[in-house]
Structure formats: structure tokens, C-alpha cells
Amino acid sequence: MSTLEATTLDQMVDTARYPLADPDGAEGLALTARARHELATTGCTVLPDFIRPALRDTLREECAALAPRAYFDVETVNVYNTAVHPDLPADHPGRTTFERGNAFVARDRIPADALISRLYAHGAFRSFVARCFGLAELHELADPLAGLVLNVVAPGREHPWHFDTNEFTVSLLTQEPETGGAFEYCPNIRSAKDEHFDDVRDVLAGRGERLIRRLPLHTGDLQLFKGRYSLHRVSPVGGGTARHSAIFAYSERPGVIGSVARTRQLFGRVLPEHLAAAEGRAVRGDELLD
Numbered sequence: 001m002s003t004l005e006a007t008t009l010d011q012m013v014d015t016a017r018y019p020l021a022d023p024d025g026a027e028g029l030a031l032t033a034r035a036r037h038e039l040a041t042t043g044c045t046v047l048p049d050f051i052r053p054a055l056r057d058t059l060r061e062e063c064a065a066l067a068p069r070a071y072f073d074v075e076t077v078n079v080y081n082t083a084v085h086p087d088l089p090a091d092h093p094g095r096t097t098f099e100r101g102n103a104f105v106a107r108d109r110i111p112a113d114a115l116i117s118r119l120y121a122h123g124a125f126r127s128f129v130a131r132c133f134g135l136a137e138l139h140e141l142a143d144p145l146a147g148l149v150l151n152v153v154a155p156g157r158e159h160p161w162h163f164d165t166n167e168f169t170v171s172l173l174t175q176e177p178e179t180g181g182a183f184e185y186c187p188n189i190r191s192a193k194d195e196h197f198d199d200v201r202d203v204l205a206g207r208g209e210r211l212i213r214r215l216p217l218h219t220g221d222l223q224l225f226k227g228r229y230s231l232h233r234v235s236p237v238g239g240g241t242a243r244h245s246a247i248f249a250y251s252e253r254p255g256v257i258g259s260v261a262r263t264r265q266l267f268g269r270v271l272p273e274h275l276a277a278a279e280g281r282a283v284r285g286d287e288l289l290d
């Protein structure tokens with residue numbers, strides 16, 4: 001790491017508590033061991049005050065200034081993000097729909113010198129995240145829109161119950177709502193082999209309190225989460241302040257770019273990079289990089 005990179009990291013992150021630059025020291029090893037253990041057991045770990053509390057206001061203000069740049073389009077979705085098929089049995093949880101009322105600010109509308117951009121692009125941060133998830137290496141997404149986004153949940157809106165398509169998510173709360181807007185999750189409610197429809201149905205019907213955990217997140221807290229097997233949501237936001245969270249997307253292989261359809265759905269537009277990637281896929285007839 002260059003001196004400039006080390007200084008940048010030290011200014012942003014509480015490196016006494018979270019020694020990212022010294023991963024093999026005793027404290028660095030203990031930190032990753034704890035994160036790995038929590039991810040293995042509950043699919044979730046939180047690093048409170050990851051961003052130095054002295055920068056909390058800067059973090060909040062920088063992101064709040066970007067929030068009006070979000071693409072807003074209320075979508076009707078189910079927890080699996082699949083089409084609601086008329087052939088599904090009447091009591092199938094995939095038939096229950098919600099209004100996804102959150103909106104994303106795309107990476108190309110987030111200045112490169114914003115705190116969240118500098119953190120996303122920082123090599124030591126990326127390796128730290130990889131170690132916590134037990135992965136050898138991670139890459140920034142090649143996608144110019146989806147790599148780093150600000151998730152905006154306005155008062156009266158929610159980011160309803162869903163499973164993620166991605167194996168893992170990294171997020172940083174940048175603005176707390178006055179009321180509501182809690183991150184709620186059901187650790188390992190399903191597995192690769194069993195959908196556990198009965199439990200999912202209970203949660204969607206409001207009968208699943210026994211399965212739900214709530215995270216008290218504050219501005220500057222970093223959250224690592226495995227959302228493929230743990231149903232989760234941001235509950236409806238109350239009061240007059242929106243909930244903002246930065247979402248850092250990394251991939252295990254380099255060069256990942258989102259599909260044209262999904263990109264249009266999330267951001268209301270596509271860039272030449274998305275069209276070129278789609279053309280590459282069509283010509284080759286596969287999803288491989290080479």
C-alpha cells in the first residue's frame with residue numbers, strides 16, 4: 001500500500017479498532033475470525049462505527065446531496081425476484097407481492113472523491129472484505145452503474161422482503177431514518193437444498209416473529225451479509241427522513257457487467273458497456289470471459 005493509500009484509509013476508518021492495513025497481526029486475525037464466525041452462523045456481521053465518528057456528518061451530508069439523483073420507479077416484486085406465474089399454487093410464497101419502493105443512485109453519479117467511492121476502490125478494504133467472506137480475492141464490478149450505489153428508502157417506502165441473487169453484500173449506513181427502516185433478516189431460513197416455504201410463508205404473513213432478527217444500525221456502521229439464504233428487508237421508513245445506505249458490490253471474477261434488462265430496471269437506462277457485454281455474450285453463446 002502506498003503512503004497516500006494508507007493515509008486515506010486511516011483518515012476514513014477507525015484503524016485502531018479495525019486494523020485493515022495489518023491483517024496478519026493478532027488484532028487483524030481476531031477481527032476476521034469473528035466476522036467469519038458470525039457469517040458462518042447467522043450470515044451477518046456488523047462493524048459498528050467503521051467510519052470514524054468525526055466523519056459521520058460528512059458521510060451523511062455527501063450521500064444526502066446525491067439522493068435526488070436516484071432513479072425511482074415503484075416495482076411489484078416477490079421475494080424471489082421472479083415473475084409471478086399463474087401456475088404457482090395459491091399458497092406458494094412466490095405469489096405474495098410487494099411494492100419495492102427503494103431507489104438507487106448509480107455509480108456514475110457518485111463523485112470519485114466521495115468517502116464511499118474512496119472506500120469502495122481501496123485495495124486494503126477490498127482484501128479485508130474478501131478475507132471476512134473467506135475468499136481469496138475480490139474485484140470491483142466492471143459495471144459502470146451497479147458497482148457502487150446509494151440505496152434510498154424515502155419516508156413511507158420500504159425495501160420489501162427478498163432473497164439476494166448475489167452470495168454476499170457489503171453495505172454502509174449513511175443516514176438513519178427517524179423511525180422504522182430497520183434491517184430485518186431471517187438467518188438461513190432456506191438452504192441450497194430446501195426452500196422452507198412454510199417458514200417463508202409465515203414471515204410474509206406476519207406470523208414469523210420467531211424467525212426474525214433486527215439490526216440496530218447507525219450511520220457509519222459497516223454490514224457484511226450473505227443474503228442468498230437469509231430472507232431480509234428494510235421495514236417501512238417513518239418520520240420525515242429517508243434511510244440511505246451505500247452498497248458496495250464486488251465479484252469473485254473480474255469483468256462482471258449486469259444484463260441490459262436488469263440494468264434498465266434498476267437504473268432506468270443502460271450504457272454502451274452494457275450493450276457491448278450483451279453483444280459479447282450473444283456472439284459467444286456463453287457467459288464465460290474468454
Ligand SMILES: O=C(O)CCC(=O)C(=O)O
Nearest residue numbers: 151164171183234245247
Ligand atoms: O439497504 C440495505 O441496507 C439493504 C439492501 C438490500 O437488501 C439489497 O440491496 O439487496
Ligand SMILES: [Fe+2]
Nearest residue numbers: 163164227232
Ligand atoms: Fe438484499
